[in-house]
Amino acid sequence: MAREFSTVGVVGLGTMGAGIVEVFARNGIDVVAVEISAPALERGRATLKGSTDRAVAKGKLAEADRDALHERVHFAVGLDALHSVDLVIEAVPEHLDLKQRIFAELDRVCRPETILATNTSSLSVTEISVATSRPNQVIGIHFFNPAPVMKLVEVVRTVVTAPEVVADVEALCARLGKVDVTINDRAGFIANALLFGYLNHAVSMFESHYATREDIDAAMKLGCGLPMGPLALMDLIGLDTAYEILDTMYRRGGRDRRHAPVPLLKQMVTAGLLGRKSGRGFYTYERPGSPVVVPDGATPQATDVALADGARAIAKVGVVGSGTMATGIIEVFAKAGYEVVSVTRGMEKSAKVCEAVKTSLNKGVVRGKLTEADRDAALGRISWSATLDHLADVDLVVEAVVEELSVKKALFASLDEICKPGVVLATTTSSLPVIDVAMATQRPADVVGLHFFNPAPVMPLVEVVRTIRTSPEATATARAVCAALGKTGVVCGDRSGFIVNALLFPYLNDAVKMLEASYSTADDIDHAMKLGCGYPMGPFELLDVVGLDVSLAIQRELYLELREPGFAPAPLLEHLVTAGYLGRKTRRGFRDHSHR
């Protein structure tokens, strides 16, 4: 029979501990909540109060339930208060020696049958367990931040954890309404092993001024549908905690340079910029502990910065190409009121593109998103041509032809001869260096990347890529155009993968490597990222949608350009592509889609 947990102890009431107390108390379990000092205890109590008050204000918790919840929590300073609990969860800072000391003490204080659990994110549960005389009763119970919200719990068993202890903890997770994945003791478990390389990479982008904090975060939210951007997430996790997790993962996880904490992190921690908990991290918050971001010196001005930076007026836009991206981009510009000249390689292709644009606009009408008059007006703004000469008087050209450098270079050389001076020339390339395309013209200062996402009419993000030759006016123009299209333009440097792909694909590749190493299953990994981090799709779901061949090609580009050993494509990914398992489009990728 499963063990009854009527009282649990929580040690450390910081970012995680206070949330864990709430989870237990909400589910009718008595909690002894322990801190190191009276002031820390008060902070923990205030965090719990703030969180439950917010839940009441949002209508997610009845007032009476909140009061009952608080009555279940007994606060105390020092571990002695834990003498008769059934389970203890430790959530003190991420230092092995501190955790070992606490476990040795818990071993002394707690009853012999009490289960001792750690919420560590990256330390070895095994090493923590050997500080006690009962390593078979020590386990990892890794909650996600914020604990009351995130559904996932990683249950970490060591080689000596008793199977019944694992089963009891799994049953407890179910009682708490959580979904658990049970795994072995490896640095970062599932979610953090996939998350922290990405977070550290985002910090390095920020540190090197590759893009602003707002743009990095907007790119990942709007480009991948993530609930928050990586820098905002670092602030939520706590920069001190994140630093320790990275440092441990670097040392335990094979010294992967991607886990070596970016120097800026250490500086911020030393300077007391710990994120939300200290009121300032990458962003500035209303007060310590508040989730509300307030403007600071780095906040971009909402007003017409673009115009101030010398953005040029754009009325007429040329779009070159006849594929999916070109078709979507023509529609986007026409709907936003621009006059559009579509240029393809022949009138037959133009007719096809025209049909595709009409079909898409008609769908908008059927769905009630567009009136018939708007549709007709949009179509009326587009002219169809099979010769580049018709681009002589446009103000902006967006090139969306095949992803081959020689083709793009030849096209830009022609545009250079045909277009009037001052025109902004944009390429939608997702993998080629924009500077190569720019140097095919005599006016590299006017060339930018405008990386739309597929489907262009739907996706709210555009990456505006400036090369080392792009003028501030051309960048400002591109950004202003994105705003006029109702999209968010994020500005970044001209490096492989820009922001989104550079941060996304190594994570997907790491998930493949984790599967390949048999650490976990595709289902559990997908679960972990969706329920632990709020991702809209798990990595294997996403790989099957994007296409394994496309993903492999992008990962190869990143590896070739950045020479980062950790970016080497996973052999399993290569093999699946060789075998023709490319994802949904071939009905088989990581999963079999033949019956769906």
Ligand SMILES: NC(=O)c1ccc[n+]([C@@H]2O[C@H](COP(=O)([O-])OP(=O)(O)OC[C@H]3O[C@@H](n4cnc5c(N)ncnc54)[C@H](O)[C@@H]3O)[C@@H](O)[C@H]2O)c1
């Ligand atoms: N922050 C996250 O997003 C996150 C997510 C999952 C797991 N974790 C893990 O949870 C653990 C706690 O991290 P955190 O971010 O909540 O840290 P934190 O710094 O916010 O809180 C730690 C708390 O422990 C208290 N403490 C320190 N020494 C103590 C002692 N001897 N006895 C009792 N209390 C003591 C501190 O006063 C502080 O309130 C770490 O192992 C971390 O890796 C963190």
